[in-house]
Amino acid sequence: MKADLYQAHPLFSMEYEKHDSNYEMPAFHYHNSYELYFLEDGYHHFVVNDALYDITMHDVALFKPNSFHKSRGNHSCARTCLYFTDRFLRLHFTDRSIQSLLSCFDKEIISTSKETFPRIKKLLLLLEKENIDDPSNRIFIYLADILNILNENVRSPRVEHVPAAYANFAPILLYISQNYNRISKIEEIAEEFFMSKYYLCHVFKEATGLTLIQYLNNIKIQHACNLLVNSTLSILEVGNACGFNSSMYFCKIFKQALSVTPSEFRKQAAQ
Numbered sequence: 001m002k003a004d005l006y007q008a009h010p011l012f013s014m015e016y017e018k019h020d021s022n023y024e025m026p027a028f029h030y031h032n033s034y035e036l037y038f039l040e041d042g043y044h045h046f047v048v049n050d051a052l053y054d055i056t057m058h059d060v061a062l063f064k065p066n067s068f069h070k071s072r073g074n075h076s077c078a079r080t081c082l083y084f085t086d087r088f089l090r091l092h093f094t095d096r097s098i099q100s101l102l103s104c105f106d107k108e109i110i111s112t113s114k115e116t117f118p119r120i121k122k123l124l125l126l127l128e129k130e131n132i133d134d135p136s137n138r139i140f141i142y143l144a145d146i147l148n149i150l151n152e153n154v155r156s157p158r159v160e161h162v163p164a165a166y167a168n169f170a171p172i173l174l175y176i177s178q179n180y181n182r183i184s185k186i187e188e189i190a191e192e193f194f195m196s197k198y199y200l201c202h203v204f205k206e207a208t209g210l211t212l213i214q215y216l217n218n219i220k221i222q223h224a225c226n227l228l229v230n231s232t233l234s235i236l237e238v239g240n241a242c243g244f245n246s247s248m249y250f251c252k253i254f255k256q257a258l259s260v261t262p263s264e265f266r267k268q269a270a271q
Contacts, residue, residue, distance in 0.1 A: 011088040012132050012139055014124075018078040030068050030225075032269065033083040034105065036146070037061035038120065042077030046070070047208050051173060053109055058117040060110045060150060066225045068218055070209070080124055084143060092140035104150040111156050112149075120149055169207050172200075180219045181243030186212055220244065221257045228266040235262045 039059050046053040046061065048069040055061060063069060065086075089098045104110065112120065123142045130137045175192060176183065183189060189212070190200045204212045220242045227238045239250030239262075254262050 010085060011091070012082075012084045012143070014080065014082045014127055016078070016080045018076070020076050030066055031083060032065050033085045034065060034102070035061075035063040035067075036082040036150075037063065038080045038082075038124065040078045040080060040121070044071060044077050044079070047210075048108060051108070052169060052207065055109055058112050058114065060112060060120075062105045062108060062110065062150070064105055066222065066229070068222050082124075082127070082143070082146070088140075093144070101144060101147040101151070104147060104154050107154050110150050110153055112153055113156070116149065116153060120146055123149075169203070172204070176216060176219060180216060180223065181241065183216060183243070217253055217257070221254055224250070224254060224262065225258075225265065228262055229269045238262065 037060065039055055039057055039061070041057055043057075044055050046055065046069055048061070048063070048067065053061070086098075089101070093101065123146050127139060127142050130139045130142070132139060172189065172193060175189065186197055186201065190197045193200070201212055204210075204215065208215055210218070224238050224242045227233055227241060231238070233241065235251070236247045239247050242250070244250035244253070251261055254260075254265070258265060260268065
């Protein structure tokens with residue numbers, strides 16, 4: 001497994017891209033910032049942590065820091081992404097305000113109506129004109145307006161779009177998510193769902209684009225990242241908590257995934 005760290009501006013950045021139907025993110029992708037992914041046209045398929053999503057035009061995907069995700073197959077699409085950090089928020093808002101603004105991130109996908117999305121698009125166009133290095137920029141105002149709109153729509157009804165071929169795949173992902181630190185071999189998962197090991201590996205690779213071992217290690221590394229940032233556990237204790245049998249193996253898999261050691265990751269996250 002290899003995960004790419006998206007390096008954006010340390011405070012705030014945005015990007016607009018169009019992809020044709022052949023585009024697929026080659027590896028899991030993560031960043032140390034919050035991300036808002038606005039799908040302006042087309043369709044997009046995601047693998048996000050322990051779930052599959054099929055999002056449609058005017059849906060918004062919300063990724064918390066260090067949330068692993070990748071595209072999986074694709075129709076042509078156009079999207080705008082906003083990236084912003086805790087540091088950016090703390091420069092402009094109180095703790096209470098930040099908690100309120102970020103409450104929309106409790107949902108992974110929010111659907112907006114054809115009446116609501118133009119309000120967001122107008123704010124995105126205003127953001128494009130702003131310069132993060134200009135002390136008088138209004139980025140924080142427009143971002144707060146967008147987050148407020150998303151919070152207003154967080155309970156909007158949404159049909160759960162899951163690729164039809166994988167509609168029954170969610171229990172497998174949920175099982176891995178709940179038992180990642182106790183699973184020692186693939187056969188345990190296959191037996192749980194009354195499948196052969198061969199069939200499970202085949203359908204898993206087809207659904208996610210990853211081997212089952214790659215995916216399992218991804219889940220372990222994601223939890224390790226959270227513990228490294230949000231706990232005082234030692235590197236050995238973090239590895240054990242995430243299901244790695246040895247500190248050496250944990251550090252090896254972690255560096256293969258993120259190109260830094262657990263200690264380096266913790267140091268960078270504290271900056």
